[in-house]
Amino acid sequence: xxxxxxxxxxxxxxxxxxxxxxxxxxxxxxxxxxxxxxxxxxxxxxxxxxxxxxxxxxxxxxxxxxxxxxxxxxxxxxxxxxxxxxxxxxxxxxxxxxxxxxxxxxxxxxxxxxxxxxxxxxxxxxxxxxxxxxxxxxxxxxxxxxxxxxxxxxxxxxxxxxxxxxxxxxxxxxxxxxxxxxxxxxxxxxxxxxxxxxxxxxxxxxxxxxxxxxxxxxxxxxxxxxxxxxxxxxxxxxxxxxxxxxxxxxxxxxxxxxx
Amino acid sequence: xxxxxxxxxxxxxxxxxxxxxxxxxxxxxxxxxxxxxxxxxxxxxxxxxxxxxxxxxxxxxxxxxxxxxxxxxxxxxxxxxxxxxxxxxxxxxxxxxxxxxxxxxxxxxxxxxxxxxxxxxxxxxxxxxxxxxxxxxxxxxxxxxxxxxxxxxxxxxxxxxxxxxxxxxxxxxxxxxxxxxxxxxxxxxxxxxxxxxxxxxxxxxxxxxxxxxxxxxxxxxxxxxxxxxxxxxxxxxxxxxxxxxxxxxxxxxxxxxxxxxxxxxxxxxxxxxxxxxxxxxxxxxxxxxxxxxxxxxxxxxxxxxxxxxxxxxxxxxxxxxxxxxxxxxxxxxxxxxxxxxxxxxxxxxxxxxxxxxxxxxx
Numbered sequence: 001x002x003x004x005x006x007x008x009x010x011x012x013x014x015x016x017x018x019x020x021x022x023x024x025x026x027x028x029x030x031x032x033x034x035x036x037x038x039x040x041x042x043x044x045x046x047x048x049x050x051x052x053x054x055x056x057x058x059x060x061x062x063x064x065x066x067x068x069x070x071x072x073x074x075x076x077x078x079x080x081x082x083x084x085x086x087x088x089x090x091x092x093x094x095x096x097x098x099x100x101x102x103x104x105x106x107x108x109x110x111x112x113x114x115x116x117x118x119x120x121x122x123x124x125x126x127x128x129x130x131x132x133x134x135x136x137x138x139x140x141x142x143x144x145x146x147x148x149x150x151x152x153x154x155x156x157x158x159x160x161x162x163x164x165x166x167x168x169x170x171x172x173x174x175x176x177x178x179x180x181x182x183x184x185x186x187x188x189x190x191x192x193x194x195x196x197x198x199x200x201x202x203x204x205x206x207x208x209x210x211x212x213x214x215x216x217x218x219x220x221x222x223x224x225x226x227x228x229x230x231x232x233x234x235x236x237x238x239x240x241x242x243x244x245x246x247x248x249x250x251x252x253x254x255x256x257x258x259x
Numbered sequence: 260x261x262x263x264x265x266x267x268x269x270x271x272x273x274x275x276x277x278x279x280x281x282x283x284x285x286x287x288x289x290x291x292x293x294x295x296x297x298x299x300x301x302x303x304x305x306x307x308x309x310x311x312x313x314x315x316x317x318x319x320x321x322x323x324x325x326x327x328x329x330x331x332x333x334x335x336x337x338x339x340x341x342x343x344x345x346x347x348x349x350x351x352x353x354x355x356x357x358x359x360x361x362x363x364x365x366x367x368x369x370x371x372x373x374x375x376x377x378x379x380x381x382x383x384x385x386x387x388x389x390x391x392x393x394x395x396x397x398x399x400x401x402x403x404x405x406x407x408x409x410x411x412x413x414x415x416x417x418x419x420x421x422x423x424x425x426x427x428x429x430x431x432x433x434x435x436x437x438x439x440x441x442x443x444x445x446x447x448x449x450x451x452x453x454x455x456x457x458x459x460x461x462x463x464x465x466x467x468x469x470x471x472x473x474x475x476x477x478x479x480x481x482x483x484x485x486x487x488x489x490x491x492x493x494x495x496x497x498x499x500x501x502x503x504x505x506x507x508x509x510x511x512x513x514x515x516x517x518x519x520x521x522x523x524x525x526x527x528x529x530x531x532x533x534x535x536x537x538x539x540x541x542x543x544x545x546x547x548x549x550x551x552x553x554x555x556x557x558x559x560x561x562x563x564x565x566x567x568x569x570x571x572x573x574x575x576x577x578x579x580x581x582x583x584x585x586x587x588x589x590x591x592x593x594x595x596x597x598x599x600x601x602x603x604x605x606x607x608x609x610x611x612x613x614x615x616x617x618x619x620x621x
Binding site: 053109 | 499501502
């Protein structure tokens with residue numbers, strides 16, 4: 001059920017400001033693709049353009065082409081809501097719904113869309129999703145407690161459970177571990193490994209070890225110069241990127257000699 | 260390599276002392292007693308009570324600040340000075356409030372009998388027999404409820420437009436400006452608007468209809484409701500909206516099922532306070548509702564009595580040579596009941612706000 005994504009000549013604007021220019025890449029199905037690069041170079045912007053979430057920001061627009069499994073995301077007739085139902089997203093900061101219990105949070109994607117479900121079916125979805133997010137054992141006895149009562153790492157796994165409960169084709173993760181401690185981070189990295197068999201995953205991270213650990217392919221983004229738009233410098237298999245990258249700038253960034 | 264440092268010739272860098280002088284704990288009490296004594300002395304010497312209080316207060320202020328400065332230093336004395344001024348301001352602000360509540364309760368409570376609450380002003384009430392505020396209570400509740408029914412949906416939807424859809428476009432800016440202008444409309448003008456409106460509708464040169472009063476009140480409520488709901492919606496983090504969009508939830512469902520439930524506590528509180536605010540309006544209601552002696556349940560015809568108007572009207576009778584005293588009692592009773600209504604609305608707002616607030620589970 002996982003899908004591949006093709007991006008060609010993608011330019012992303014915020015109003016008149018060109019944030020990212022000329023991105024071309026192919027994201028394979030059932031693999032983990034990592035985006036790395038310094039702050040402000042447009043990694044998150046590109047990620048958000050993959051499920052049309054960047055449009056939430058007023059003035060944001062896209063030129064170029066993004067196709068998922070052959071279907072273009074930016075055709076005039078495309079409904080962004082339908083896109084987001086199939087391409088889920090996990091954010092930098094855990095954001096469970098404060099008015100809902102753990103159980104309701106996992107079901108939010110279904111409930112908020114008024115999908116009719118039998119109780120047993122809903123229970124199954126909750127259990128499957130929480131198990132998928134490695135959270136089931138920690139919360140199975142308190143599913144009716146508020147989601148906000150969990151620790152930061154648990155909240156983030158709850159958000160992942162919420163995202164996979166609607167069975168998306170692709171899962172986008174925007175620095176999912178940046179607010180978490182090493183143990184929670186390791187739990188989520190394990191989870192990414194497991195999810196890889198069913199989903200196409202794209203992850204933005206500032207942690208290069210994390211990119212090396214979890215991803216199959218890596219894209220390095222950078223600014224051409226201060227004030228210039230961001231662009232994709234190199235896109236290669238993670239092994240190659242970290243062993244002998246094609247581009248000098250990539251090597252400088254990965255080895256810490258950045259400047 | 261090693262050099263011997265001659266410690267005798269090197270200036271030694273010592274830590275400055277961390278302790279300083281402190282006033283005894285009972286210092287404020289001591290200064291207070293002395294100040295009161297000074298005040299009493301001033302009073303005995305023929306100064307008025309107000310003057311004596313001012314003398315005592317000045318003596319306390321100068322005494323405690325000066326003593327602190329002498330013992331603890333200038334920073335602490337400034338702290339003491341400002342603290343004393345703050346407490347004074349607090350006390351001055353409390354005086355009218357406490358005095359008002361005390362007077363109204365003391366004079367109104369004996370009047371509030373079941374008979375006073377269940378009787379209207381028909382029959383021989385004008386002659387000092389019986390008489391009560393049943394009709395005014397019911398009128399206040401009816402008119403305020405209708406006003407809320409008109410103003411709350413309009414206000415809620417306006418605020419949702421401003422926060423969720425307007426996003427500072429030109430229309431939203433114009434609406435915000437008009438809301439600000441509306442906040443400043445004097446209540447009597449709202450009453451004039453309502454009466455002018457119903458002169459046009461009914462053709463009657465002096466219309467008396469309940470719904471007109473409700474419209475005047477809803478005009479006064481509207482800006483408060485819009486403003487408070489707007490602030491509450493702005494407090495909902497964008498993270499939650501994004502989380503909802505990312506699950507493929509359309510915008511209107513995100514607003515109905517995520518944004519509004521998250522903000523509902525604040526919205527309910529704001530709306531209830533707006534209702535409490537207009538429940539005590541007099542001027543516009545006097546214009547459009549007129550006065551009545553019995554309860555009128557038809558908001559589309561005839562005058563309706565409300566508590567504030569009842570109080571205003573009864574006030575005119577308190578100088579009557581024979582029934583003046585009875586009317587005075589009625590004024591205090593009605594005032595107390597109006598306060599009770601407004602206070603209970605405030606209380607309800609707090610309880611509801613607590614009940615709906617998002618739970619952290621910690």
